[in-house]
Amino acid sequence: MKKITKWDEAAALCDSLSEDQDTLTREIVTRLADKWTLWVMSVLAEAGEPLRFSRVLEQVEGVSQKSLTKTLRQLERDGLVTRKMFAEVPPRVEYAITPIGVEMLEHVEPLWSWVAKSVGRFQQARIVFDTAKDSREDSL
């Protein structure tokens, strides 16, 4: 008798997607790991109001103009943030998180929290691994 697990449910969901949709799903998940994506989204979420490009640039410490522009474009393309341009001089552009962007953050948060809570276990695993590696190298 085959054991039914949640992997089967997840697999069934995956199989129900077209190839395009599967690719897109991967893309979205992959983007979560792009260096700045989550940081930018959480800055916009915490702000609770639209932010100008330069405010985001300040708050996302260490990001370059180029990388921020790219990150914001991707987020806009996926409907996770909005971009509003004002025909003024000097130009003003405001970015805000969308409802689906907030949903996304809400779904990422439990995972992130779990990893953060488990960080000690990962550290320990690395110590064990690196120690074992060192002794292998010592014996050469």
Next chain:
Amino acid sequence: MKKITKWDEAAALCDSLSEDQDTLTREIVTRLADKWTLWVMSVLAEAGEPLRFSRVLEQVEGVSQKSLTKTLRQLERDGLVTRKMFAEVPPRVEYAITPIGVEMLEHVEPLWSWVAKSVGRFQQARIVFDTAKDSREDSL
């Protein structure tokens, strides 16, 4: 009066981490997006028993030997899979997922499912974005 949101909780958790721990947390989350990591883990999880290197290579369609080796090493280093070598000729090496690896998958699964379920909304957002872009370009 300041609105208390779950972002504050998450932020508090983040702030409680040392810089090392924060870096490690990022690294773990980042790894989730490495092309093969989740696929390898789910193959090992679904197998329910240790798998040889070549079995994994077969089941993770499209992965190169080099990338698979690297992925498995990282997973081993973080304690997410185990590697067991047998002193035989020809050599045999078996990989298996660990309890913490299973936990990780369990925490990733809801996020993945949500993205998969929301894929239609992302597709729609892209269509809107790309259409708007095209008309901007047309008007040049």
Next chain:
DNA sequence: CAGTATCCAGATCGATACTG
């Protein structure tokens, strides 16, 4: 069998300079 070593193409990211 299960890797490691080497080479190479493409992507990424920061720094810098320039523009509407």
Next chain:
DNA sequence: CAGTATCGATCTGGATACTG
């Protein structure tokens, strides 16, 4: 102000060949 354009260092991943 909010970008774009360009360059170079770095990283990634695949293909191939070799090894204990």
